[in-house]
Amino acid sequence: MRPPRIPLGSPFRLLLLxxxxxxxxxxxxxxxxxxxxxxxxxxxxxxxxxxxxxxxxYAAADRAVVRGLDAVGRRDLTLYVRVPAALSGLLxxxxxxxxxxxxxxxxxxxxxxxxxxxxxxWLLITAVLFGGSALLAALRLPRLRRAANRRPPAVH
Amino acid sequence: MRDDPRAPLLPTSPGFWRSPLRGPRFTAVLxxxxxxxxxxxxxxxxxxxxxxxxxxxxxxxxxPDKGVLGFYLFAWPTDPHWLYRLxxxxxxxxxxxxxPVLLAKLWSVVPRLFTLPPAxxxxxxxxxxxxxxxxxxxxxxxxTGVLNVQLDYVFPGSFYPLHFYGAWVFFAAFVAHAALKTxxxxxxxxxxREEPGDLVSPRPAEPTVSRRGAxxxxxxxxxxxxxxxxxxxxxxxxxxxxxxxxxxGADPGxxxxxxxxxxxxxxxxxxxxxxxxxxxxxxxxxRTGTVRLSRAQLAGLPxxxxxxxxxxxxxxxxxxxxxxxxxxxxxAALVGHDDPPDLFVESLQRHGAFRKAALRANxxxxxxxxxALYVNGEELSPDHGHxxxxxxxxxxxxxxxxxxARLTFGDL
Numbered sequence: 001m002r003p004p005r006i007p008l009g010s011p012f013r014l015l016l017l018x019x020x021x022x023x024x025x026x027x028x029x030x031x032x033x034x035x036x037x038x039x040x041x042x043x044x045x046x047x048x049x050x051x052x053x054x055x056x057x058y059a060a061a062d063r064a065v066v067r068g069l070d071a072v073g074r075r076d077l078t079l080y081v082r083v084p085a086a087l088s089g090l091l092x093x094x095x096x097x098x099x100x101x102x103x104x105x106x107x108x109x110x111x112x113x114x115x116x117x118x119x120x121x122w123l124l125i126t127a128v129l130f131g132g133s134a135l136l137a138a139l140r141l142p143r144l145r146r147a148a149n150r151r152p153p154a155v156h
Numbered sequence: 157m158r159d160d161p162r163a164p165l166l167p168t169s170p171g172f173w174r175s176p177l178r179g180p181r182f183t184a185v186l187x188x189x190x191x192x193x194x195x196x197x198x199x200x201x202x203x204x205x206x207x208x209x210x211x212x213x214x215x216x217x218x219x220p221d222k223g224v225l226g227f228y229l230f231a232w233p234t235d236p237h238w239l240y241r242l243x244x245x246x247x248x249x250x251x252x253x254x255x256p257v258l259l260a261k262l263w264s265v266v267p268r269l270f271t272l273p274p275a276x277x278x279x280x281x282x283x284x285x286x287x288x289x290x291x292x293x294x295x296x297x298x299x300t301g302v303l304n305v306q307l308d309y310v311f312p313g314s315f316y317p318l319h320f321y322g323a324w325v326f327f328a329a330f331v332a333h334a335a336l337k338t339x340x341x342x343x344x345x346x347x348x349r350e351e352p353g354d355l356v357s358p359r360p361a362e363p364t365v366s367r368r369g370a371x372x373x374x375x376x377x378x379x380x381x382x383x384x385x386x387x388x389x390x391x392x393x394x395x396x397x398x399x400x401x402x403x404x405g406a407d408p409g410x411x412x413x414x415x416x417x418x419x420x421x422x423x424x425x426x427x428x429x430x431x432x433x434x435x436x437x438x439x440x441x442x443r444t445g446t447v448r449l450s451r452a453q454l455a456g457l458p459x460x461x462x463x464x465x466x467x468x469x470x471x472x473x474x475x476x477x478x479x480x481x482x483x484x485x486x487x488a489a490l491v492g493h494d495d496p497p498d499l500f501v502e503s504l505q506r507h508g509a510f511r512k513a514a515l516r517a518n519x520x521x522x523x524x525x526x527x528a529l530y531v532n533g534e535e536l537s538p539d540h541g542h543x544x545x546x547x548x549x550x551x552x553x554x555x556x557x558x559x560x561a562r563l564t565f566g567d568l
Contacts, residue, residue: 009279020332027324038312046295
């Protein structure tokens with residue numbers, strides 16, 4: 001029996017990828033010229049941290065919200081919790097150094113601006129997001145429920 | 157729907173991924189937004205690199221081993237005077253705005269990370285390896301950019317080479333990915349019905365939101381980031397809308413010198429004893445020798461005005477400020493250069509990557525390029541570069557050297 005041959009795949013794809021790797025390597029040796037280990041760690045670590053930590057974490061948090069509300073029979077509230085929570089979390093993720101005060105001293109000294117305002121602003125935006133969501137839910141859900149009650153119950 | 161007790165538990169099983177949102181059309185929409193967005197980011201990034209005139213002098217060049225990656229460099233123009241304000245505002249604001257799209261795109265294709273067998277062919281294996289550069293390189297670019305504008309310099313090295321070379325590594329993988337996937341994405345969008353693909357869950361959970369709703373959510377998240385950031389590049393009353401951006405909110409001061417500051421005099425290590433009227437002398441060197449000028453002598457030379465912005469590499473900027481001072485071309489003529497040459501500027505500043513900077517002849521020749529002594533009708537404040545600072549139309553803020561000590565005209 002002949003050993004199985006490894007298929008090559010599309011030649012166009014191979015050539016394109018070879019070209020891409022060559023350019024990436026040309027820039028890559030320059031990128032890694034300094035602290036090569038640190039930079040490689042950051043690039044590979046960014047992909048791994050995102051795919052194996054951040055994504056599972058927010059997916060699990062979302063599932064907990066959906067299941068929790070389902071368990072108390074308030075499935076209709078899901079979006080009204082999920083949207084403001086996700087938006088607030090996103091703002092925290094992007095502006096974490098400023099909000100958490102990691103750069104307070106350098107920021108104040110360099111820009112002449114107060115550095116302790118970001119946590120308060122983020123909390124206020126979060127309050128507005130949840131407050132607006134609660135207001136929407138209060139206005140819309142009773143109407144939806146009345147409409148649902150007028151319809152015959154769906155068969156499951 | 158009840159959870160199936162025989163549910164496969166490993167992410168390598170297609171049934172592990174249950175969101176009914178995933179599918180080729182959802183991914184295609186996000187992918188095409190990123191195709192346009194990342195291309196603009198790369199283009200404006202290359203422009204920002206060119207704007208620092210790295211080919212002009214080693215002091216401007218933070219990436220001396222760039223090789224052919226600097227092939228496109230050109231003399232950065234001085235017109236329109238808001239050019240860098242626009243290109244860099246777009247670069248930073250768009251980058252921040254695209255973060256939700258990037259995260260959603262990565263979420264939409266995450267099942268593919270676990271696809272088995274790992275490779276169906278050599279080309280497939282190489283493509284998956286290239287995805288590591290795409291995802292890792294892309295996240296690296298976004299993360300270093302977002303950290304740098306917040307002055308959080310925790311990345312492993314200096315920002316300029318990391319973000320510049322990182323951009324090329326990422327873009328190499330991005331071009332290959334775009335060439336391989338864009339035709340599929342367009343085909344998926346043109347189809348009326350979704351074709352089954354590896355992204356569609358074989359046992360979808362009950363939907364809690366429609367695909368359209370999810371795309372609206374991603375767009376809304378982008379809009380929220382945009383709305384709380386863009387004010388720092390527009391200035392005026394709109395600056396207060398940039399609630400979380402580093403140069404949003406109120407200006408640091410009031411009055412003519414109240415506008416945004418990149419580095420304060422204290423931060424730059426400026427000693428007040430060196431900038432006083434008795435101590436400070438501007439040393440101007442050129443073809444005919446060296447001239448030393450006090451601030452009073454400079455103020456006695458013909459004064460010109462220019463309305464120009466401060467536009468920072470960090471993306472924030474100010475509207476036009478009204479600067480007044482001596483034209484750089486007049487200072488060149490003072491030391492024997494009637495035809496303005498390149499200029500080497502040195503600051504009193506103790507540290508900082510750009511305490512020495514080079515300006516090109518076209519920048520020196522522009523009649524709006526000044527050694528400014530006044531701004532908005534008042535003396536420069538220490539934080540804005542007293543006793544004298546450079547201001548050049550369309551130049552990045554780092555080249556508008558403050559606390560100028562020495563000007564050397566001539567070929568660099």
